[in-house]
Amino acid sequence: MQREVSAWRAALLSLVILALFLGGWELALQGAGQGGGPALDPEYAALLGQAAATGGQTPMPKPSEIGRRLFQLLSDPFYIRGPNDQGIGIQIAWSLGRVLLGFGIAALVAIPLGFVIGMSPLLNAALNPFIQVLRPVSPLAWMPLALFTIQDSSISAVFVIFICSIWPMLLNTAFGVSAVRREWLNVARTLEAGTWRTAFRVILPAAAPTILTGMRISIGIAWLVIVAAEMLVGGTGIGYWVWNQWNNLSIADICIAILMIGLVGLALDRLLGLAARAVAWNE
Amino acid sequence: MACDTPADGTGAIGQAVDEAVLRATFPDAATRRAMVTTFGAATLLAAIADVLPLGIAREAMAQPATPEKRDLRIGFIAITCATPIIMADPMGFYRKHGLNVEVIRTAGWAVIRDRAIAREFDAAHMLAPMPLAMSLGVGVASPQPWAVAAIENVNGQAITLANKHRDKRNPANWRGMRFAVPFDFSIHNYLLRAYVAEAGLDPDRDIQIRSVPPPEMVANLRAENIDGFLGPDPFNQRAVFDGVGFIHLLTKTLWDGHPCCAFAVPASMPREMPGTFAALMRAIVEATAYSNAPANRREVAAAIAGPNYLNQPQTVIEQVLTGTFADGLGQVQRVPDRVGFQPFPYHSMAIWILTQMRRWGQLTREVDYAAVANQVFLALDAGRAMRELGLEVPADTMRRERILGRDFDPAQPDAYLASFAIRR
Numbered sequence A: 001m002q003r004e005v006s007a008w009r010a011a012l013l014s015l016v017i018l019a020l021f022l023g024g025w026e027l028a029l030q031g032a033g034q035g036g037g038p039a040l041d042p043e044y045a046a047l048l049g050q051a052a053a054t055g056g057q058t059p060m061p062k063p064s065e066i067g068r069r070l071f072q073l074l075s076d077p078f079y080i081r082g083p084n085d086q087g088i089g090i091q092i093a094w095s096l097g098r099v100l101l102g103f104g105i106a107a108l109v110a111i112p113l114g115f116v117i118g119m120s121p122l123l124n125a126a127l128n129p130f131i132q133v134l135r136p137v138s139p140l141a142w143m144p145l146a147l148f149t150i151q152d153s154s155i156s157a158v159f160v161i162f163i164c165s166i167w168p169m170l171l172n173t174a175f176g177v178s179a180v181r182r183e184w185l186n187v188a189r190t191l192e193a194g195t196w197r198t199a200f201r202v203i204l205p206a207a208a209p210t211i212l213t214g215m216r217i218s219i220g221i222a223w224l225v226i227v228a229a230e231m232l233v234g235g236t237g238i239g240y241w242v243w244n245q246w247n248n249l250s251i252a253d254i255c256i257a258i259l260m261i262g263l264v265g266l267a268l269d270r271l272l273g274l275a276a277r278a279v280a281w282n283e
Numbered sequence B: 001m002a003c004d005t006p007a008d009g010t011g012a013i014g015q016a017v018d019e020a021v022l023r024a025t026f027p028d029a030a031t032r033r034a035m036v037t038t039f040g041a042a043t044l045l046a047a048i049a050d051v052l053p054l055g056i057a058r059e060a061m062a063q064p065a066t067p068e069k070r071d072l073r074i075g076f077i078a079i080t081c082a083t084p085i086i087m088a089d090p091m092g093f094y095r096k097h098g099l100n101v102e103v104i105r106t107a108g109w110a111v112i113r114d115r116a117i118a119r120e121f122d123a124a125h126m127l128a129p130m131p132l133a134m135s136l137g138v139g140v141a142s143p144q145p146w147a148v149a150a151i152e153n154v155n156g157q158a159i160t161l162a163n164k165h166r167d168k169r170n171p172a173n174w175r176g177m178r179f180a181v182p183f184d185f186s187i188h189n190y191l192l193r194a195y196v197a198e199a200g201l202d203p204d205r206d207i208q209i210r211s212v213p214p215p216e217m218v219a220n221l222r223a224e225n226i227d228g229f230l231g232p233d234p235f236n237q238r239a240v241f242d243g244v245g246f247i248h249l250l251t252k253t254l255w256d257g258h259p260c261c262a263f264a265v266p267a268s269m270p271r272e273m274p275g276t277f278a279a280l281m282r283a284i285v286e287a288t289a290y291s292n293a294p295a296n297r298r299e300v301a302a303a304i305a306g307p308n309y310l311n312q313p314q315t316v317i318e319q320v321l322t323g324t325f326a327d328g329l330g331q332v333q334r335v336p337d338r339v340g341f342q343p344f345p346y347h348s349m350a351i352w353i354l355t356q357m358r359r360w361g362q363l364t365r366e367v368d369y370a371a372v373a374n375q376v377f378l379a380l381d382a383g384r385a386m387r388e389l390g391l392e393v394p395a396d397t398m399r400r401e402r403i404l405g406r407d408f409d410p411a412q413p414d415a416y417l418a419s420f421a422i423r424r
Helices: A007-028 A042-046 A064-073 A088-119 A121-134 A139-150 A153-178 A182-191 A196-234 A238-247 A250-277 B011-025 B031-037 B040-052 B054-062 B080-087 B108-117 B129-136 B188-198 B214-222 B236-242 B274-292 B294-304 B314-322 B347-361 B369-376 B379-388 B412-419
Strands: B071-076 B100-105 B123-127 B145-152 B151-155 B159-161 B178-180 B208-211 B228-232 B245-250 B261-266 B325-328 B333-334 B339-341 B399-402 B406-408
Touching: A007 A064, A064 B159, A064 B399, A088 A121, A088 A153, A088 A196, A088 A238, A088 A250, A121 A153, A121 B379, A139 A196, A139 B145, A153 A196, A153 B379, A182 A196, A196 A238, A196 A250, A196 B294, B011 B031, B011 B274, B040 B188, B071 B080, B071 B108, B080 B123, B080 B151, B080 B274, B080 B294, B080 B314, B080 B339, B108 B123, B108 B129, B123 B129, B123 B145, B129 B145, B129 B261, B129 B347, B129 B369, B145 B369, B145 B379, B151 B399, B159 B188, B159 B214, B159 B236, B178 B188, B178 B214, B188 B208, B188 B228, B188 B347, B214 B228, B228 B236, B236 B245, B236 B314, B236 B325, B274 B294, B274 B339, B294 B314, B347 B369, B347 B399, B347 B412
Parallel strands: B071 B100, B071 B123, B178 B208, B178 B228
Antiparallel strands: B123 B261, B145 B261, B151 B339, B159 B228, B159 B245, B325 B333, B399 B406
């Protein structure tokens, strides 16, 4: 058991680490991109970016610049100015919608299927090779196949989320169901509970923590995958937004996108963590 | 305006009428085919025209009809080549011709091709060689008949080199260097290959050429993954703006008036939606002419630089469109015709592209160059839209070109192809 640490001391240390990191970043870039070359013809210099005008290259943005841009983006996150220019809040909402749709369908398929596999050792052994082969496939490898067969880019993105987030849920459900204690099943049988009653009143509560763990892993994967998928299909979403700002070589916006993706991923994980706590049981 | 329609009923609509008439007269396919092979379609049609008012039928079909479909989605890549397609939205050219168009920025050429084939787009911004390759079934699973309804821009590309190559201005010294082009089926690829081949280098053995989406070219140049690129603007200018590279040359010095990007439609569109097609052509041709006028260039740059379209600093777009630009070597250059916008899809352009597809082994079978050009480059339809808008229409779809110091006679493509020492 780890020794308890006080929350405020940990928070303080986190803040110090963050401050050191950002301060070091800011300082390291002080004066970066200054070429110090000979003075250029003013007419020529006016046509160049700030750094290039002094003979250097446009440098990595400083944290202070990123902060200013973040404030600018967050002060109006939900604007829509045409199909290619929408606020960052709208983009995140699109991504969340796709993730929840793909993840939801995956849960609807994986949990019942996992139940069946967990209850039947024969099916478990028969399906295991397929699951083990398909499980480690990268989302990007599914994408061309999805685009070619489905021929619709937004459905393809949802399909890729589905196919990548189904495996942890499937495996965990199957494991949780097969690991239910024999005594409990025997008790249920002695009390003459039917198959359905046993499944819902005994097996489901017993396996719920394991299933929730699988869902928690899956939502993490789904959120990882959406960025890659949206970069490929384009249109809307935070992944597309990253790709778009990359086109514009706007590194500050990409840093902000990384921050946003991290925060939303954290929130999703915490939500499922809370759900897991609700179904946890102690003997 | 119908009297301006080519009276011989050429163009896709006229062809559709002719086909329909032949089918109606000889409903049995075998008989029809036999008759056409024996007498030729033209003779047969002339004979039928004696008894049927074919000219009137063709003219009636060619009347500007109301658009069958008004809500259209058009995909584009965020480069200045797409200027007419893009600016027609904020500057109201689509609306003016009764269309409600959404222009959708797309991630890369392969994506635009696949979404076009899946008909997620009604029309698309493509590289001029793409509809040729797609129609011939090169680089796609099966032939996808798409057509070049209009050329977007001529010239307006450049070779950009990393700053460390300032002293390597002679392509003969480029052995071992790595270059990026936007796509395998692009005028950029063919021009870069022809350019280094003229300097005695084999583009497949002595240098490396890879396909990189235009937006990623500058980042790759900066990371020293590539030594240079022959790419579309604004990325040449963006490399200078960010202090990463310099403009070695503008492609207009390689081939003045070369085509680059195209406004592409499914080959069936003129037949299936003649009204929409005609309205779209008028909007595009008018937008192209407007974009071409030097006086409008600053206004157009302001309209398309924003985040909904090109998403670039306005000064970069302005330098590209006005031709007053920093070259990355300390000079301000003034080249007003750095990029031009002209819609007419000369068949000679298509034939040159086809010769290059043959030259570099992309197209491995014999094709009838002129027939493919005629089918894919809809010069007559573009010409009709130009005439309706009072623009001057070139008299001939064939034009002798001067490319990299050689004369290209589109009537003699095989002789031209045979004149190259470096080829596959």
